[in-house]
Amino acid sequence: MLEQIFIRVLLLQKRLFKRYGFLFMLVLAPLLAAGVGRLSGEPAGIATIALCVPRGDAAAEEISERLLDGGSVLRYLSCVDEREARLMVESGEADAAWIFSEDLSEQIEELAERRRVRPVVTVVERKDSVALTLGREILSSAIYPSFSYAVYAGYVRDELGLAQMTDGELRQVYDRVAVEGSLFQMVYSDGTPGETEDFTYVQAPLRGILAVWFTFAGLAAALYFMRDEERGVYGRIPVTRRLSTAYLAGAVFLVDAVAVLLLSCKLAGVFTDWKREVISCAVFTACVLAFSNVLRLLCRTPRRMSGLLLPLLAATLALCPVFLNLQHFRAGKLLLPPWYYLQSIHNTRYLYEMAVYTVILVLTSAVLQRLQCRTA
Amino acid sequence: MQIEVAGIRKAYSRKKVLTDISFSMEAGSCAAILGSNGSGKSTLLSVLAGVRRADGGSFFYRGTDLLRHPGQIPKVLGYVPQGDPLMEELNAWDNLRMWYDRETLKRELAAGALGLLGIDGFLKTPVHRMSGGMKKRLSIGCAVVSHPGILVLDEPSAALDPVCKENIRQYLSAYMQEGGSVLMATHDAQDLELCNVCYILRDGTLHPYRYDGDFHKLAEELE
């Protein structure tokens, strides 16, 4: 019995590999993942800033260095003068321009002496947006180290009455006690730390895209089964045992897809660790299998099922955290397998929830199958 | 009687396709179901094969009601639907191997049903490269390797060349001689010569018909 099941699995697999379209479809996913994963290392940003820094000014150069080396979500374009910077904003090449004062060092020192904040940068924007608001905060935090140093130096000289201290001496003391490193650390719900700096937002949606693709691979497997069933391929199996056959045939289809999913995650640079990924993928596979079988039994004809695909895709893209994480429609999210999978990578709670949902789906499919047997 | 079918009913939504199907068959006999297009022949055969569920009635085979024990159907009944239920991407051997073990197949190829059907001549040919006759013989082969007591065929001779039809008929004769019962839906005059009894399916019930070789008379009857 087991040997025969094994042979069936092998033959169903052989059958799939004889379809070039299927192989092409399998190859496309890792190609996309590898391509985007590779390109994601290139400079990119949620807003493009034209940076106009006066040459020869130490403070301006220091600030510009801080901005360029910061690994920020902003992208910077250098420009020669204010005119060019403004043109870049006007033409849409940049979202904003940061034009530093010609005498930035002097201005900072002057402001530090008075211990007051006054504009030292002209920020030219096309339109206010969240990205540019964040950009202004990044700009402030890039200026602040120079400013706070100047405040310290001014304070020591003026308030403490140590005007004789040279710049070199002040700097030496400052550097000796300077506090470095971040006070914050991103952690996931399970306590594991966030990804390294190599991880960019460009790669971030790839796991989601692959999860949606995988779900649709499950639906395609169900469609494949429906068409085979229509042709009588499974006529030798009584209707009462058809559900287990559908699960087996779907599983064969998804075994290839899950291998591609894991490989693509690895190529895209979103892979965590083997144990976590394999367990999540295993439960996800079972969930997708059960989900597609429930839909198959509800739709009953390939035509109805294919009519459902686009609405389902729209709902999946809107509700699952693929491109954005909406905080609405939780009830709708609970129906979609990719939602559990995408959350489960860093939160085992969702892994359990996905397992429970899978059991519910399997039971539902069994009930639907029984009902369908009566009316078949 | 080896086969006793009584009171089978089947409706699609409100449309009653089979209202009261009853007939019986002896072991080693062949029955033909005739009827105009859409009369419900395929539905009847698929109900008996367990592919569709009957709304009521019984189908006894050697004392077991197969409609109540559908799990038994594949063990005792071989079913060949109208279209060829084969996996196009696989070859003949793979299609057979899907359902049967290697030893059984080798035995059947050497001196059994598969040999009689001439399947050994195209074992490695992928289904999508096969002719209609090859596909039909393979479909029958897939259904009979397990030596079922009943063979249900839905238009086995449709669109086949005379040589192929003859091959299939020869096999069916041999099958019946070994005690197997054949139930087939057909419109082929030569197929009817093989049958001991004919029924016309009309208004959801079976009406016995005595076929005397006059095909024109049969056509008028069906109209």
Added chain:
Amino acid sequence: MKRTAAYFLAQLKRAARLLPGQILADLTVCVCAGAFVCLLIAQGTVSAAGTRYRIGMVGDLSDSYLGFGIAALQEMDDSRFMVELVPMSEQEAEEAFLRGELYAVVRVPEGLMESIVCGENDRLITYTASQGQQGLGTMVMGEITDIASTLVTCSQSAIYAMQRVLADQGRGDEIGWETDKLNLSLIQMVLSRSGFGEVEVLGYGDGLSLELYYFCGAVLLFLLLSGLLNSALFARGNGALFCFLKARGVGAFRQILGEYLVYLLLVLVGLFTLCLPLSFVLERELLGIPEWEGMGAAPFAAFLPLLFPVAAMFASLQFFLFEAAEGIVNGILLQLICGVGMGYLSGYFYPSAFFPEKMRALGEVLPSGAAVRFVQAGALGKVPGSAWVAVFAWLAGFLALTVLVRANTIRRAG
């Protein structure tokens, strides 16, 4: 020609049978897409809408300095318009986070303030901003924490340096008083840090607003993926029929032409179905597209014809994918991966400006990129000749490829 027309009519009848189901599915998609676009725009313009990110603060919040810091941020800092800090228990925060009521949870470790005062900074504040793998939101959160970290550590450095100077001068008794004074000065400066820049807003220039950008993206995505909806039309393609048609004088090109035109009609029906709720929403200005403000649905009516060439190009792409994929199932998967992949690369989900240069270039070359360039230029008033050429080149290319695949199918079936 007569036979081609007859074949076209036959396909048309076939399509007519699928129409009710398709319109129903279209409407379902419209509802989903409508909700998606509204929420996308709502999230993209948080500051304008006055929405605030709620951040749960948990852990050791007992320190008075920390309490003062949180109060200062909530009362005086510019960030108060965007961020709401809510002190709560770990369990409350976890539940609220799971319910999606919190944008992030920030955990303050015990002894944080002591660690900061001593300059050790060995207690890290941890934050969780995502249930799943990090995305754009968590990366933005990462930027915010980097900013906060810089402000704190630079202030610390200034204070410690001042303290060291005093200690070196043998004026250790003044340290406490001077530290408080310098600390207050620095806090004041941190709170008014937005004053470092003088902001000048130019307006839109020649680009699209984010709202119109996403609107175009959503409509194009619908067209790009509508192949999934029309897949039923391809459920019964068979070689025998194609051979028969060829024998009757309707060759591969004419077959494709007849089928493609019907397919295009279905896509256009889908587009018109989408237009009905969109016009309603635009008429009531619910989408808040700045370029079309106060004009109701009129600009959209003018914009609509520009979608036809793009719809025709996408229809040819879908048609080709179904023809090449050998079977509806592979066709659907191919449609999905190509649609979502190309949509992503060409900036239908995130503005393409977010992407690296090479990725953006790749996105522009793709058919989806040609479409977005065409539609965006149209939305701004004028479509350049190069955009027309790109769209029609893709359209012709896909149709030619489809004819080749069909000719091959006929050859094999014959």
